[in-house]
Each structure stands twice: as C-alpha cells, then as structure tokens.
Amino acid sequence: MPTNFNIRSNVKSEQTLYENLVIESLKIYGQDCYYLPRTVVNENRIFGEDVPSMFDDAYKIEMYIENIEGFDGEGDLFTKFGVEIRDEATFVVSRRRWKETVTRANNQISSNRPREGDLIYSIMSNKIFEITFVEHEQPFFQLQNVPVFKCRAQLFEYSGEDMDTGITKVDEIDKDFAYTYNLVLQNNTNLITNGMTVSQMLDSAENISITGEVSNYNSTTKTLSLIHVGATDGKFHNFNLNRIITIPDGTGFAITGITEDNKLANNEQNTDFTTNTDFLDFTESNPFGDVENN
Numbered sequence: 001m002p003t004n005f006n007i008r009s010n011v012k013s014e015q016t017l018y019e020n021l022v023i024e025s026l027k028i029y030g031q032d033c034y035y036l037p038r039t040v041v042n043e044n045r046i047f048g049e050d051v052p053s054m055f056d057d058a059y060k061i062e063m064y065i066e067n068i069e070g071f072d073g074e075g076d077l078f079t080k081f082g083v084e085i086r087d088e089a090t091f092v093v094s095r096r097r098w099k100e101t102v103t104r105a106n107n108q109i110s111s112n113r114p115r116e117g118d119l120i121y122s123i124m125s126n127k128i129f130e131i132t133f134v135e136h137e138q139p140f141f142q143l144q145n146v147p148v149f150k151c152r153a154q155l156f157e158y159s160g161e162d163m164d165t166g167i168t169k170v171d172e173i174d175k176d177f178a179y180t181y182n183l184v185l186q187n188n189t190n191l192i193t194n195g196m197t198v199s200q201m202l203d204s205a206e207n208i209s210i211t212g213e214v215s216n217y218n219s220t221t222k223t224l225s226l227i228h229v230g231a232t233d234g235k236f237h238n239f240n241l242n243r244i245i246t247i248p249d250g251t252g253f254a255i256t257g258i259t260e261d262n263k264l265a266n267n268e269q270n271t272d273f274t275t276n277t278d279f280l281d282f283t284e285s286n287p288f289g290d291v292e293n294n
Helices: 012-029 095-102 168-177
Strands: 031-036 059-065 072-079 082-094 119-122 127-135 148-155 180-185 197-203 208-218 223-231 255-261
Touching: 012 059, 012 082, 012 095, 059 095, 082 095, 082 127, 095 148, 168 208, 168 223, 197 223
Parallel strands: none
Antiparallel strands: 031 059, 031 119, 059 082, 072 082, 082 148, 119 127, 127 148, 180 223, 180 255, 197 208, 208 223
C-alpha cells in the first residue's frame, strides 16, 4: 500500500513549522558563536594551500554543539613534541539563519553554506575551531528538506594568519603569536599607531618594497614591532639598516637595530635533557646496554 495521501512530507507549511522549531531549539540550547570567513591572499596552486590567509570579518550567529558531554577528539595528549590539545566539535547551525546572517548584501561571503577552512569562535569556551567538513544531509530529508548544517571542526592552530576581525580576543592572537620584527628607531615619535602599515623601499629601480603591520610601539626604547611582513615581489627580504622606513603620511625614520622574535617557537617544548649513561655497557658483549648484564 502506498503512503498515506492525507499526510504528505513535502507540504511547505509543515516544512516551515519544522524549521521554526529547529531554530527555536537552537536559540534556547545553543550558544553565540562568531563565524570567521577565510580570505585567500596568495594560493599555492601546487600544494593547494594559502599560507598568508586573512580573517577580516566576523558574523555572530547561534550554534549548537552536538556533543553535550564535552568536546570530541583525542583531548589533551602528551607527545614527543609536548602537550597537544586535539579538541573537536560539531556545530549545528540553521540553514535559514545562516542565509539571514551571513549571506546579506554587505558581507564578504559568496558561498551558500559554511566552507571548510573557515573558523568558528566559541564565546563560551573562548576557543577557535577550524571547519574540516560540512555535513548538509543530516537529518536525512525527514520532511524532504534539511533545515541545518553540521560543521565538523577541530581546534585551530595559528600559523601566521592575519587576524583583523574586530573581535578583540581573536585579533590579540597576532600580538601573542605572530612572527615579529623589532626595529629600533633613531628618533622617538608619536605618529605611529597600532595597525598602521610601515614600508621600506629596497630597490627603487625595480619598485620593490617591504611592508609590515605595526603591532606595538614602545616609546621608551623606541622599538617598533612589526608583524605580517612581506615584500611586493613575493620573495623573502629583510629590512635594511641603511634605508629609512616610512609611514602612510610619508614621514621617514632611520633605524639603528633589527631583531626578530619567533613567538611560536617560545611555546615549543624542545628542552634538551641531560642524562648520565655511564652505568650502561654498550660493548660487543652487551650491545643493548642491559643493566643486569653489566
């Protein structure tokens, strides 16, 4: 016998009611999150990656973490590289709320769904997750429609991306972990502000210059800290002590010293351990150094 013709699953009013109930549930049991779309700056078409990615926008939307017992993944692990936190989560977001919130006319998102590689900032846990897969067919067409996206994500590992979202706690990642050039100026100034772009002409004939974003200026030590440094020709260059640096209004400053600070390396656990192995015997008679054979 065919399905009951009095109860049809493709009725628009039934689908809308179902979707409204889903949205209401997400608003009650979900949490506020920020969706951070990734802006591709210079894609490597060989490896399919974009090292200097930017995150310069954020959209607040309610999401629901599917696992109520805690984060998924392997958790906190002690490996040979140190302590690694491998938290994972599945964020559920309404399709209609997604379209209303992040597909407006004044946004930078062109995709009709969340994209792999974009970020989700959880305000409650103060953690940033990177989307690895977007499931768009669960629950599987119960009323011949799917009202939600399920974004599977893992804890984000910062690797030099430019964070300029307008969210203070997210943008502070730059100052805390970005590779930094510290330039000591010859003269003090009050014209330099955070976020300003500073440049130095390296080759006027080829019009090659190196630029960086100001993350901090210490007027006491006259030290200018720059992050996201790069050259206009796409190649690696260092700042030159014999050339001045300029700010957007054209003012130039001579530099007397240059140092580099790899802040990511400061968190690496690569301490060398010294051990005394004089009590082990690795001669031919005891090649494995067993203590009981000494």
